[in-house]
Amino acid sequence: MTRFSLKSLAGRKFRTFLTALAIVLGVAMISGTYVLTDTIDRAFSSIFDQSYAGTDVVVSGKGADINVFGEEAERPPVPASLLETIRALPSVELAMGGVYDETNAKLIGDDGKAVETQGAPSLGFGIDTSPELSRFNPLSLLEGRWPEGDGEVVIDAGVADREDFSVGGTIEISTLQPKRPFEVVGIAKFGNVRSLGTTTFAIFDVGTAQELFDRDGEFDAISVAGKDGVDAEQLMAEIRPILPANAQVRTGVAEAEDDKEEISEFTTFIRYFLLAFAGIALFVGSFVIFNTLSITVAQRTREFATLRTLGASRRQVLRSVLLEAFVIGFSASVIGLFLGLALAKGLEALFRALNLELPLADTVFATRTIVVSLLVGTLITVVAGLFPAIRATRVPPIAAVREGAELPKGRWHRLTPHVAIVLIAVALGLLGYSMFADEVGTAQRLLSIAGACCSSSSASR
């Protein structure tokens, strides 16, 4: 009986392949999404681990103890005088005060407009770049030198590439102060990635940053490294008593975890957004499967009836159709899984080609990606096959001898596969368009998805 199912599938290779295409795509989107977002996640994790590598503990202001939708309240700055007090502590080896503004440093492009970050942060930092403090610096210089004093800035390599800024040039930057020109003295990157997508950053010396971001006499955070043999707990115990009421001290590791969490909220959002598309594709796919299996079951009425006369039970008929669905679903899922992996790599290359290098680490192909992709794709197909399978069990044995038990083939029968190919191609195009085209408005996006659904569900008729 197993052989019967497999051979019937093999006998309808072409149709089966077309049928499975929607599932392949849906699963590819699942696995592609996971691979891409996992990879981005890991890349950020490694950036944060690196940024805090030389920092044992971090002193910062303590935000109000409220939590709105998981967003922490913004941390107030700490007085700059705290830096000297901390440096004087016996266990402290080194400490650095920095200004870290996430939104207010707008780089102005040649056209006189702020460089578009599409919602990504526009970071403005004031970092003490003296060589002895380099362990606290999350950035590394690619060209030029670090800023010294008023009127100098270091920008990120990504925006420098995209907007054609180069060392020695001038760039206007608006901050909390009116916009003013700065000389680009250097180009840097964050950790080991050339850019953070559309995120921009501008690095000033600490004094300039304090002025630009209204932090006179204040730091956003003080990074501290302990002497050899002093662990983070000891360091915190020593620092805690000298802190003002609205300040806190935390380990670098804890800070890195927080940063990672923030990023993973973002990637999780992207992930669910993309998974929603995968869901739509699979939903469409399940209809195509349902449709095709229903039709083939109807066309094979006589076959099922014959099997019944030869002693096959209803359960065996059910199983044979479900097995077909399983084989379709599983093979489509395996293909989709690897297609998704290729897709993620392709996107990565595409982003790189567009100078939108994502902070990518080695591609992450998690067990979860494999399990979810295979499980979801297979399960959806089998569930979609359930109803046709039940219908097959209802075929009475006497249908083996009744004339007309076989549905007559329509006169368009010969054309069907070709029409199906065209429709599926159209569906694919629409789906791709809706996913990747930036300028597509929401309404248009919905329309193209709807179009994709319609054409692929009619493809199997």
Place this chain on the structure above:
Amino acid sequence: MEADNATVVVAREVTRRYGEGETAVDALRGVSVEVPRGKLTAVMGPSGSGKSTLMHILAGLDKPTSGSVAIAGKEITTLSDSDLTKLRREHIGFVFQFFNLLPMLDAGENITLPLSIAGEKPDPGYYDQLVAAVGLGDRLSHRPAELSGGQQQRVAIARALVSRPDVVFADEPTGNLDSHTGHEILELLRHSVEQLGQTIVMVTHEARAAAIADRVLYLADGLIVRELAGATQHEINEAMEEIAQA
């Protein structure tokens, strides 16, 4: 139900009405019949006389409106679907007018399909004997589409015999074949009765086909109107004509 070992199928007062009210058709109007073991029983009669209906009911494919049918001593008209499945698996073989082979399986796989369904292995000795008897030795790996009608029907006959059922039902097994090929199929059926000890019930239109039977039953208008034993083709034709004139 009385069923000694010499009788495989026993039907008593079987009626079958299709539809209801004004348009109801009484396809069978009280048929009693016994099918003796190891014999070939032919069922003849004019078109619409109820031959196929009777065969479907004897084989448990259809239920009578009233009356009883027993196969191998077991009343079948009240069986559940799963018991009927078991009955078909163990006791019944079918040969169809349109062969009903599964197109994606090759000839050999089609032949052993009933065993695969039952989860059994073919008995090598018997299987070889069967394949030799139907004369398909070099065609076993061909798909039905690559076989002639006569070859397809041979495969179907081997498939019906492979599980050594108590009775094989064949509705016009030569109805879709030219006369020469039909003749070969009839010889094969005869051979399986004589050499393999099979019991066969065969519905046919042709006197020539019925001539290979041990016994011929005549149906007219849903009733058995005559029975001949060991008749020649000529006698069978005469009986047919008489019935047609009646």
